[in-house]
Amino acid sequence: MRIKSTKIALASAAIIAISGCSNAVAGDAKYDAGATDTEIRIGNTMPYSGQGSAWSLLGKSEAAYFEKVNAEGGVNGRKIKFISYDDGYSPPKTVEQVRRLVENDEVLLIFSPFGVPTNTAIHKYLNAKKIPQLFVGGGGSKWNDPKNFPWTMGFQPSFLNEGRAYGQYLAANHPNGKIAVLYQHDDYGKDILGGLKQGLGPKASMIVAEASYEVSMPTIDSQVVQLKASGADIFMNFTGPKFAAQAIRKAAELGWKPVHILNIPAASIGSVIKPAGFEISQGIISGGFLKDASDPAMADDPGVKSYLAFLEKYYPGADVTSTGNTQGYVMAQVLTQVLKQAGNDLTRENIMRQAANLKDLEFDMLMPGIKIKTSSDDFAPVEAIQLRQLVGERWQPFGPVIEATAGP
Incomplete structure (x- = not known):
């Protein structure tokens, strides 16, 4: 099955690859594996099959958003290559796919891997490797533990x-x-x-x-x-x-x-x-914590208008009522902000430094009064409900x- 708008091929391993070329970035730059003058490789796992497949809309929406970012010139002149594999919501499969992303694809970071049991299975591995496990797609409270797991950060309100x-x-x-x-x-x-x-x-x-x-x-x-x-x-x-x-x-x-x-x-x-x-x-x-784009009362909301325009252009046919699509969109926006803040220092250490330095940010589809904020001792971007x-x-x-x- 292929969904053209998000470039997803669903087979035994679903792969999303959104990439391109750009002019070399000017100035001195610092890179870890997964980053160059023209590209940033981001890894992800999603349950495109199996019991958790309803949640796979997160990955599809994220892929579409990175397609938008690339079409608009990328991040600081670099295009995003988003590589997303199917883990079937199975922890052993998640371990296999994340090792593949880290050791074969050499991604800079793992972004929005979905599920509490699946992320638990890769938690210690990624921290031992000092690879960002950024904006986990699941509200486990364990993701907010910067002292013991400084390379892992959640996203949504913890369960x-x-x-x-x-x-x-x-x-x-x-x-x-x-x-x-x-x-x-x-x-x-x-x-x-x-x-x-x-x-x-x-x-x-x-x-x-x-x-x-x-x-x-x-x-x-x-x-x-x-x-x-x-x-x-x-x-x-x-x-x-x-x-x-x-x-x-x-x-x-x-x-x-x-x-x-x-x-x-x-x-x-x-x-x-x-x-x-x-x-x-x-x-x-x-x-x-997310706006409802299908609510007639929100029809004139600027953020909802922007989101619907995104869906129409980059994700046609998407379910407007799905919170999975909305959350994927917001999470991809926040990662893009982190990459922008990182500038030409695309080391994993700086990625985590910037992710822990988000100050009361508002995004299109966050509900009024809910903001993204993190610090070096608080790795919970969204805490309000x-x-x-x-x-x-x-x-x-x-x-x-x-x-x-x-x-x-």
Whole structure:
């Protein structure tokens, strides 16, 4: 399968290669492997196949954005060569593909590799090699540990912080509720569940039932039946896209109508809500940090206009409702900013120095009040969360932006 707009070839290993030539960059330059006067090679892994394939839109959107960057002259006169391989959301495959990127393709850095378990598998390897593991596509709290892992940086709000935000909201607004939690049985699910308990604080006893699942399972119907039987009137749906849609449908089939909170990675209108059914999804609450380009109320927003123009030119046919496409776009914008700041010092050490020096930056598709900021002792670019509720076919923000970096 080939998608022309993003130059993706999906085979046993999906490869995206966007490159070109430019005039040599003037002045003295410092390079590590993966950078020259004319090119910057960036490596990436994505689940283009397998259980996590719904998240592969991140990589496709990123590829399209780098195509735009190259068409406009590149970064400081250098074109970006974006090499993205399919890892099938399998940690052993991720290790294999990342070694290939580092040792064969000799990329300057690994950008936006997706998944908590998959990134965990390459975490120590990349830090030992002193190769940036930059803007991890997954909200594990472990990505913000500059003291022990100075070559790894996350991007989106950590799952721990996201869970805290939901806990704080529930403790304040549903203090007498009974909570049932469905979560993925890995660091991803455990992080957000731990954050929920921290956010609830003394109200953590509100949790009356927990059920986990493995990504290899075909269905989570039995878990939803179990959670409904607990008598809970609040359902925390901490899952991936496929299982989130299943859980929404199963809850409706059972006639269970709890306060339903869905985590950010599974809050895509296009990948989750639409397949599950808009009618049975009404009132679901989630967090967010990205604008909704399909919201008619945002039609005149300059950032949304810019994003839609990008899609039309470089990614035709893209699902405008997908948060995966939007997040990939923003992440590619932020990496481009890091490369611009790096100037002619394209060493890996300077890449990390610049990534840790982002000061209250605003980008097209970040929600109002949410900015990118990092420092040498805080590797979390996005820490704020905006709560939203599904109304009709779109997410409607409500309440204040939550900086859930600590317990209640």
